[in-house]
């Protein structure tokens with residue numbers, strides 16, 4: 632599917648709310664940490680909490696802020712604590728492009744979604760995050776989608792999301808060869824409460840899948 636031109640699969644852990652989870656994710660080797668700044672989520676944090684958590688994140692680990700149709704004021708308030716913005720709502724390409732940080736666009740895989748056309752529309756995105764579609768739920772569904780719907784080549788790097796777990800992520804990498812994988816519910820004990828053992832197992836499974844892909 633996506634041409635495996637990258638040396639390894641990057642990993643983003645999403646929906647962090649606690650210091651100990653940030654520390655464990657960094658220590659384990661996660662590439663990016665996602666903070667949900669949409670108040671409707673069970674994993675939501677506010678700008679003050681974001682400042683506290685993001686201050687623990689060292690250089691070379693990407694701090695990602697997740698928004699659903701945010702006000703410009705919210706994005707501005709959070710931006711100094713973030714490296715990358717993840718737009719998970721109905722934001723237009725123009726809205727995303729006007730943002731004050733590099734950004735990625737989440738696309739929910741509803742029936743009929745034309746991915747090549749979306750990649751063209753969101754050409755300013757640093758990557759596209761492909762997630763499961765459930766009507767009325769902007770993300771964090773814990774559900775997978777049919778990975779074979781992802782075209783073999785797309786104009787943007789693919790971040791595969793939706794229902795990934797330590798048990799299925801290797802299969803997902805073998806099937807899609809995404810640039811990165813993104814997980815929230817699959818590494819949790821409860822919404823917003825990450826499970827250190829599941830985080831470690833997820834990272835291990837990704838490394839094993841990469842080794843298998845490269846023949847190591």
Ligand SMILES: O=C(O)c1ccccc1NCC(=O)[C@H](O)[C@H](O)COP(=O)(O)O
Pocket residue numbers: 645646667669672673674697699719762769770771772773774792793794795813814815816817
């Ligand atoms: O996590 C949420 O509550 C959430 C709410 C609204 C938009 C996005 C949200 N989460 C996004 C993610 O955590 C992931 O990018 C993605 O949806 C995968 O989640 P999961 O299926 O739980 O692994």
